[in-house]
Amino acid sequence: xxxxxxxxxxxxxxxxxxxxxxxxxxxxxxxxxxxxxxxxxxxxxxxxxxxxxxxxxxxxxxxxxxxxxxxxxxxxxxxxxxxxxxxxxxxxxxxxxxxxxxxxxxxxxxxxxxxxxxxxxxxxxxxxxxxxxxxxxxxxxxxxxxxxxxxxxxxxxxxxxxxxxxxxxxxxxxxxxxxxxxxxxxxxxxxxxxxxxxxxxxxxxxxxxxxxxxxxxxxxxxxxxxxxxxxxxxxxxxxxxxxxxxxxxxxxxxxxxxxxxxxxxxxxxxxxxxxxxxxxxxxxxxxxxxxxxxxxxxxxxxxxxxxxxxxxxxxxxxxxxxxxxxxxxxxxxxxxxxxxxxxxxxxxxxxxxxxxxxxxxxxxxxxxxxxxxxxxxxxxxxxxxxxxxxxxxxxxxxxxxxxxxxxxxxxxxxxxxxxxxxxxxxxxxxxxxxxxxxxxxxxxxxxxxxxxxxxxxxxxxxxxxxxxxxxxxxxxxxxxxxxxxxxxxxxxxxxxxxxxxxxxxxxxxxxxxxxxxxxxxxxxxxxxxxxxxxxxx
Numbered sequence: 001x002x003x004x005x006x007x008x009x010x011x012x013x014x015x016x017x018x019x020x021x022x023x024x025x026x027x028x029x030x031x032x033x034x035x036x037x038x039x040x041x042x043x044x045x046x047x048x049x050x051x052x053x054x055x056x057x058x059x060x061x062x063x064x065x066x067x068x069x070x071x072x073x074x075x076x077x078x079x080x081x082x083x084x085x086x087x088x089x090x091x092x093x094x095x096x097x098x099x100x101x102x103x104x105x106x107x108x109x110x111x112x113x114x115x116x117x118x119x120x121x122x123x124x125x126x127x128x129x130x131x132x133x134x135x136x137x138x139x140x141x142x143x144x145x146x147x148x149x150x151x152x153x154x155x156x157x158x159x160x161x162x163x164x165x166x167x168x169x170x171x172x173x174x175x176x177x178x179x180x181x182x183x184x185x186x187x188x189x190x191x192x193x194x195x196x197x198x199x200x201x202x203x204x205x206x207x208x209x210x211x212x213x214x215x216x217x218x219x220x221x222x223x224x225x226x227x228x229x230x231x232x233x234x235x236x237x238x239x240x241x242x243x244x245x246x247x248x249x250x251x252x253x254x255x256x257x258x259x260x261x262x263x264x265x266x267x268x269x270x271x272x273x274x275x276x277x278x279x280x281x282x283x284x285x286x287x288x289x290x291x292x293x294x295x296x297x298x299x300x301x302x303x304x305x306x307x308x309x310x311x312x313x314x315x316x317x318x319x320x321x322x323x324x325x326x327x328x329x330x331x332x333x334x335x336x337x338x339x340x341x342x343x344x345x346x347x348x349x350x351x352x353x354x355x356x357x358x359x360x361x362x363x364x365x366x367x368x369x370x371x372x373x374x375x376x377x378x379x380x381x382x383x384x385x386x387x388x389x390x391x392x393x394x395x396x397x398x399x400x401x402x403x404x405x406x407x408x409x410x411x412x413x414x415x416x417x418x419x420x421x422x423x424x425x426x427x428x429x430x431x432x433x434x435x436x437x438x439x440x441x442x443x444x445x446x447x448x449x450x451x452x453x454x455x456x457x458x459x460x461x462x463x464x465x466x467x468x469x470x471x472x473x474x475x476x477x478x479x480x481x482x483x484x485x486x487x488x489x490x491x492x493x494x495x496x497x498x499x500x501x502x503x504x505x506x507x508x509x510x511x512x513x514x515x516x517x518x519x520x521x522x523x524x525x526x527x528x529x530x531x532x533x534x535x536x537x
Contacts, residue, residue, distance in 0.1 A: 300328075457485055487515050
């Protein structure tokens with residue numbers, strides 16, 4: 001490195017550190033409470049930091065020669081920097097194994113330069129990039145790269161076609177991500193043809209690409225031929241609907257090599273859910289399935305429940321954001337009593353009331369294998385919360401119950417608090433958006449003094465004032481095992497902030513605390529910031 005370059009690097013480092021310091025201080029002060037918060041300003045500050053970091057990384061070239069990773073996001077056209085980077089990639093002493101240039105505007109010239117470098121480079125194993133046509137040509141020559149991420153680069157159908165042609169030749173890539181690229185039906189068709197030829201790929205992400213029904217059908221046909229794919233993501237693809245769900249279900253019956261499948265945001269409805277359920281009775285290799293945001297009602301929940309009684313290979317199922325009510329919840333509860341291999345189940349944002357919550361609670365008393373369950377944003381209140389609390393007490397494996405964004409109220413919270421005094425297995429609990437107020441916070445705080453297993457608790461959006469904050473502060477002085485606590489969007493004033501600040505002087509185990517969008521001012525903000533070991537928001 002020349003003296004001038006070295007001098008420039010030192011100056012850049014100093015500037016970066018100063019900018020980071022200023023950005024953190026200003027963002028903290030601007031976002032200390034609801035009235036003064038300015039997320040957009042802070043976002044711009046973060047972008048400025050990123051831009052400076054990239055300038056430094058691409059200018060101090062010799063500093064990167066012995067690195068293992070180059071990455072970042074550039075928000076300006078940077079062909080010159082990309083060309084300089086390309087010259088680094090051809091170096092004889094290079095030890096870089098991964099390069100990340102996603103979400104960039106480096107332009108065609110820069111992409112071409114990097115592509116040419118990849119033809120020579122034999123050390124890079126993973127690349128996230130833009131400039132699909134040029135990179136695709138390089139991939140035909142480079143046989144070292146095993147993972148490639150083109151996510152969120154708007155490569156379109158032409159870029160997808162180029163990548164597809166490269167994949168027919170390159171058999172070393174095992175993982176490819178093409179999400180958020182608007183490749184459409186034609187792009188999906190091209191990728192599908194490549195998958196019939198290339199059997200080395202084990203993971204493919206085609207989420208958020210508007211591939212539509214015909215594109216999804218093409219992918220489904222490819223799965224008949226290629227049985228080596230282990231992970232496939234087809235989420236949010238322009239509502240592929242129940243017909244395509246039927247086609248995918250047929251392929252699942254034939255292709256028994258896929259353990260993970262994501263079909264969220266596709267509006268498959270009850271008919272599609274029924275088809276998937278029938279396939280799950282045959283396919284016993286799928287372990288993780290995501291059917292969230294699919295407009296599945298009680299009928300679909302019933303058929304999936306029947307499949308779960310037969311298929312004991314599934315360990316995780318996501319049915320969030322559907323239209324499952326008490327009837328569907330009852331069916332799922334019956335399945336959980338039979339299938340004790342399920343570890344995680346998500347039923348948030350459905351229409352489950354007290355009746356359904358009671359049924360799930362009874363299942364949890366029988367099934368002690370479940371470790372994570374999400375039930376937030378449903379329609380049950382205190383009665384359902386009481387039932388869940390009673391089920392939590394004898395359950396020695398449930399480590400993460402997600403009950404936030406509901407209407408469980410103070411009575412329900414009191415029941416949960418009593419359960420937490422006895423259950424020492426739960427490590428994380430989400431009770432956000434439940435309007436528990438100071439009374440509910442007081443009872444939770446008392447439970448936290450007894451339960452030392454919990455390391456993370458979320459009490460955001462709960463109308464907690466100074467009284468509740470004082471109670472939490474007293475609990476934090478006693479319980480030093482809590483690492484993360486969320487108290488954002490409450491009504492905590494300076495008094496409550498000061499109490500928490502005093503607790504933080506005693507409890508040095510907390511690494512993350514969120515107090516944004518409360519009512520305290522400079523006094524409270526200053527008190528909180530005294531503890532510099534904490535990442536606060």
